[in-house]
Amino acid sequence: xxxxxxxxxxxxxxxLSSAEQLSLWLSGEESNFVRLNRxxxxxxxxxxxxxxxxxxxTRGRQARARLPMTGELAADASAVSAALYRLREVVAQVxxxxxxxxxxxxxxxxxxxxxxxxxxxxxxxxxxxxxxxCDLVGLFSQGRMLRGLQSSLGHRHWxxxxxxxxxxxxxxxxxxxxxQSYSGTHFEPSELARRIDQARAASELLHExxxxxxxxxxxxxxxxxxxxxxxxxxxxxxxSSRALRTKRSALVRMLDGGSRLDPRVSxxxxxAGGVAARFLPSGFSVPDRVSLVDQGRLVGxxxxxxxxxxxxxxxNSTDAERPTSLELAGxxxxxxxxxxALGTGLYxxxxxxxxxxxxxxxxxxxxxxxxxxWVRRGKPVAPLSVMRFDxxxxxxxxxxxxxxxxECEWLFDGGTYGERSTDSYRLxxxxxRELTLTL
Amino acid sequence: MQTELEASxxxxxxxxxxxxxxxRWVHERSERLSLQNGVLLPVEQGDDVGMMVTAYVGGxxxxxxxxxxxxxxxxxxxxxxRQWAEQTSRLSVLAGASLEMSHPQGEYRAPVRxxxxxxxxxxxxxxxxEASERLHSHDEIVSWDAExxxxxxxCRYVTNGGGRSEQLVDLLCPNLVATAHKDGETQTRSLxxxxxxxxxxxxxxxxxxxxxxxxxxxxxxxxxxxxNCPSDRMDLVLASDQMVLQIHESIGHPLELDRILGDxxxxxxxxxxxxxxxxxxxxxxxxxEVSFDPSxxxxxxxxGFDDDGQPATRVRLIERGLLVAPLxxxxxxxxxxxxxxRPLPSNASARASSxxxxxxxxxxxxxxxxxxxxxxxxxxxxxxxxxxxxxxSWSIDDSRNKxxxxxxxxxxxxxxxxxxxxxxPSYRGVSATFWRSxxxxxxxxxxxxHGTPYCGxxxxxxxxxxxxxxxxxxxRDVEVFGGE
Numbered sequence: 001x002x003x004x005x006x007x008x009x010x011x012x013x014x015x016l017s018s019a020e021q022l023s024l025w026l027s028g029e030e031s032n033f034v035r036l037n038r039x040x041x042x043x044x045x046x047x048x049x050x051x052x053x054x055x056x057x058t059r060g061r062q063a064r065a066r067l068p069m070t071g072e073l074a075a076d077a078s079a080v081s082a083a084l085y086r087l088r089e090v091v092a093q094v095x096x097x098x099x100x101x102x103x104x105x106x107x108x109x110x111x112x113x114x115x116x117x118x119x120x121x122x123x124x125x126x127x128x129x130x131x132x133x134c135d136l137v138g139l140f141s142q143g144r145m146l147r148g149l150q151s152s153l154g155h156r157h158w159x160x161x162x163x164x165x166x167x168x169x170x171x172x173x174x175x176x177x178x179x180q181s182y183s184g185t186h187f188e189p190s191e192l193a194r195r196i197d198q199a200r201a202a203s204e205l206l207h208e209x210x211x212x213x214x215x216x217x218x219x220x221x222x223x224x225x226x227x228x229x230x231x232x233x234x235x236x237x238x239x240s241s242r243a244l245r246t247k248r249s250a251l252v253r254m255l256d257g258g259s260r261l262d263p264r265v266s267x268x269x270x271x272a273g274g275v276a277a278r279f280l281p282s283g284f285s286v287p288d289r290v291s292l293v294d295q296g297r298l299v300g301x302x303x304x305x306x307x308x309x310x311x312x313x314x315x316n317s318t319d320a321e322r323p324t325s326l327e328l329a330g331x332x333x334x335x336x337x338x339x340x341a342l343g344t345g346l347y348x349x350x351x352x353x354x355x356x357x358x359x360x361x362x363x364x365x366x367x368x369x370x371x372x373x374w375v376r377r378g379k380p381v382a383p384l385s386v387m388r389f390d391x392x393x394x395x396x397x398x399x400x401x402x403x404x405x406x407e408c409e410w411l412f413d414g415g416t417y418g419e420r421s422t423d424s425y426r427l428x429x430x431x432x433r434e435l436t437l438t439l
Numbered sequence: 440m441q442t443e444l445e446a447s448x449x450x451x452x453x454x455x456x457x458x459x460x461x462x463r464w465v466h467e468r469s470e471r472l473s474l475q476n477g478v479l480l481p482v483e484q485g486d487d488v489g490m491m492v493t494a495y496v497g498g499x500x501x502x503x504x505x506x507x508x509x510x511x512x513x514x515x516x517x518x519x520x521r522q523w524a525e526q527t528s529r530l531s532v533l534a535g536a537s538l539e540m541s542h543p544q545g546e547y548r549a550p551v552r553x554x555x556x557x558x559x560x561x562x563x564x565x566x567x568x569e570a571s572e573r574l575h576s577h578d579e580i581v582s583w584d585a586e587x588x589x590x591x592x593x594c595r596y597v598t599n600g601g602g603r604s605e606q607l608v609d610l611l612c613p614n615l616v617a618t619a620h621k622d623g624e625t626q627t628r629s630l631x632x633x634x635x636x637x638x639x640x641x642x643x644x645x646x647x648x649x650x651x652x653x654x655x656x657x658x659x660x661x662x663x664x665x666x667n668c669p670s671d672r673m674d675l676v677l678a679s680d681q682m683v684l685q686i687h688e689s690i691g692h693p694l695e696l697d698r699i700l701g702d703x704x705x706x707x708x709x710x711x712x713x714x715x716x717x718x719x720x721x722x723x724x725x726x727x728e729v730s731f732d733p734s735x736x737x738x739x740x741x742x743g744f745d746d747d748g749q750p751a752t753r754v755r756l757i758e759r760g761l762l763v764a765p766l767x768x769x770x771x772x773x774x775x776x777x778x779x780x781r782p783l784p785s786n787a788s789a790r791a792s793s794x795x796x797x798x799x800x801x802x803x804x805x806x807x808x809x810x811x812x813x814x815x816x817x818x819x820x821x822x823x824x825x826x827x828x829x830x831x832s833w834s835i836d837d838s839r840n841k842x843x844x845x846x847x848x849x850x851x852x853x854x855x856x857x858x859x860x861x862x863x864p865s866y867r868g869v870s871a872t873f874w875r876s877x878x879x880x881x882x883x884x885x886x887x888x889h890g891t892p893y894c895g896x897x898x899x900x901x902x903x904x905x906x907x908x909x910x911x912x913x914x915r916d917v918e919v920f921g922g923e
């Protein structure tokens with residue numbers, strides 16, 4: 001695929017006039033997906049796909065086309081030529097783009113991450129064998145992912161990785177389940193067995209009668225996966241330069257209203273610590289680290305090439321201005337001390353379906369889910385009835401934050417909308433003096 | 440290409456005695472034109488084409504998807520799908536289900552009055568420019584977006600039992616968003632994804648695209664200066680562009696049979712609905728009438744067949760408030776029949792987001808039937824309440840019960856009349872009881888044809904288009920609240 005990508009890029013560049021710049025971005029994967037339910041296979045599939053984004057710039061005007069890449073040079077080169085023809089027609093009709101920004105440096109990079117992936121069918125057999133006697137539901141995915149960029153300015157980037165991700169839950173009854181995942185590049189059957197056993201063990205308590213607290217304020221511990229739901233919501237559109245500057249960000253009061261989070265909260269986009277490709281379709285590369293929140297204060301923003309040009313700042317992010325490798329710094333609380341520190345309250349393993357209930361106040365609502373439990377005097381005693389919370393991030397990670405765990409968990413995004421995600425988070429757990437439950 | 444592909448598939452797929460094999464070819468073409476604060480973003484054109492082969496062999500299923508649409512590519516996909524089915528047959532959750540897959544015949548073409556391609560790019564950009572200028576009617580408008588997203592979806596489905604169907608749909612997603620900011624307050628009004636429809640440029644007139652731009656800008660300025668929605672239990676009237684979300688989240692998803700059968704529990708969630716509720720469970724008041732209706736012209740998910748080839752027809756799911764049928768395609772129906780003594784009615788719900796994902800149970804068009812009341816009559820029956828418009832926030836538990844939804848704009852209802860505009864309106868409730876508080880259903884004049892292009896579900900994840908046509912509705916004694 002790499003050779004074909006390179007050859008068809010060169011073929012396309014040879015068709016350009018001196019006024020034209022062209023870039024080709026490749027995003028592809030060869031994936032096996034096995035969907036499981038009741039410890040058995042529901043839908044196994046193999047997906048082979050690759051897409052090209054062809055971007056043409058002519059005298060400050062630009063247009064883009066997305067098209068499939070089959071890996072057969074003649075067919076792909078012909079499709080790119082046809083796309084180039086259509087894009088020329090478009091750029092002839094559009095005005096000059098005042099916020100077009102083309103990278104000054106034509107960088108080159110290569111990042112090859114070879115893994116040891118399990119054979120898909122035998123892994124199915126292994127999982128169903130390990131899941132015997134338990135109600136396991138989830139998705140196993142594995143395969144190779146490709147990202148490439150070539151431009152007529154001289155960009156030459158290639159990123160290739162092999163990885164697997166098994167995201168699953170072991171159900172005890174009804175909506176009570178223990179969720180687990182196992183991701184990586186080198187698959188170990190023994191580790192798979194350990195994770196399934198761990199989920200099975202964690203589901204035991206969930207057979208107990210559930211505790212149904214009244215709406216009100218409760219001490220709570222948010223495990224890293226639960227915190228990821230809150231941080232993920234903020235990451236969607238609130239750290240964006242454009243959203244902040246047009247006042248649409250939920251963090252706008254941190255920008256110009258004097259609001260702040262607890263001084264122990266520091267949020268960094270740490271691309272060097274993630275697994276996503278470091279180069280962007282625009283030709284820019286992202287820096288190793290972008291400090292976004294430091295000691296509770298908003299100090300940075302995620303800047304796309306357009307925003308960089310419009311607002312006169314440096315590019316550090318994708319067109320969408322969303323992080324790919326977000327990290328929240330750990331604190332002082334040892335994970336082994338969490339239950340004692342919590343005392344009596346909610347141990348929230350997972351949150352679900354978070355959304356803003358009052359964006360300007362950064363008030364977020366959502367549900368508890370999976371193996372969230374009621375803890376009494378440091379001991380988990382009952383699964384919690386699913387409960388709705390509605391509280392402000394300025395309280396959750398502000399005046400109600402008691403401590404952050406020392407240990408941070410590396411959480412891989414198992415998202416597969418259109419293609420397998422390469423995003424990840426590194427997050428601690430958060431112990432809260434109060435979390436407001438409303439329903 | 441399609442004809443050669445089809446011939447290759449029929450030449451190489453095994454005989455029906457081996458199992459059921461189908462080929463689903465999908466070609467999706469798109470164009471997105473966006474103005475952000477009056478500046479044109481790069482025009483984006485999309486071309487996505489590929490195929491999925493499905494094999495049902497030995498009581499199991501396998502899928503293989505590829506963009507290599509050559510004879511060799513088809514042979515590889517058939518082999519891979521067959522291998523999956525054969526090699527997982529003793530591990531399959533489908534064991535015991537008696538599957539009879541469809542061999543459809545026919546075609547579906549969405550009606551189009553003004554074709555997207557017939558209008559030059561310059562005219563479409565000029566229209567957007569005018570909409571953008573109308574949105575930016577005042578300096579308090581700090582962000583304003585105008586966008587047209589066109590899609591043409593073309594699908595051909597062929598089976599090894601002689602089935603062959605073809606579907607062609609044009610659709611348009613118009614978007615207008617205005618954000619006003621003043622004295623530390625920010626408010627947004629929009630006409631966006633919920634207004635997407637099948638058809639061509641006539642959709643813009645049908646939804647009042649250009650005409651609504653200035654009104655949206657004025658309304659968000661008005662909201663910036665408005666008081667917060669009060670917090671209390673009170674009566675609630677929901678406009679059609681909020682009812683969409685209410686139906687989608689608290690009727691549509693809970694009735695999906697694959698959720699009820701547990702497939703979604705690791706991701707999108709299960710359902711508070713169980714198989715034994717069909718035919719016995721009072722979902723809502725007797726005013727509640729809900730249909731799966733793939734035949735509504737122009738609605739976003741109208742179709743002739745689902746992606747397992749089942750012909751699509753209108754089916755009533757809730758009658759006089761009584762739950763009578765789920766949303767389930769052929770496979771889910773067969774699985775449910777294996778563990779439920781009474782057969783459940785079937786409908787064409789198995790749909791995939793594209794060629795690279797297998798079908799799962801989906802809503803298509805899920806509509807709430809209009810009643811007899813005008814909006815004035817719905818409001819007149821309320822002493823103290825709120826009228827809410829346009830969804831802006833949505834959240835519901837994984838069994839689709841405890842929900843909380845927020846809207847862009849609301850007006851108080853006082854002594855039977857609409858009065859003060861209020862900001863940040865939200866309400867919360869529980870699906871299982873909320874629909875029983877329905878005590879007024881708007882007439883056809885209050886009805887809106889809406890939908891969403893972004894319904895997410897499934898592992899691997901899929902985002903799909905669904906339609907919802909609904910009148911305004913009145914609910915009694917709901918927990919309503921505002922911002923801080």
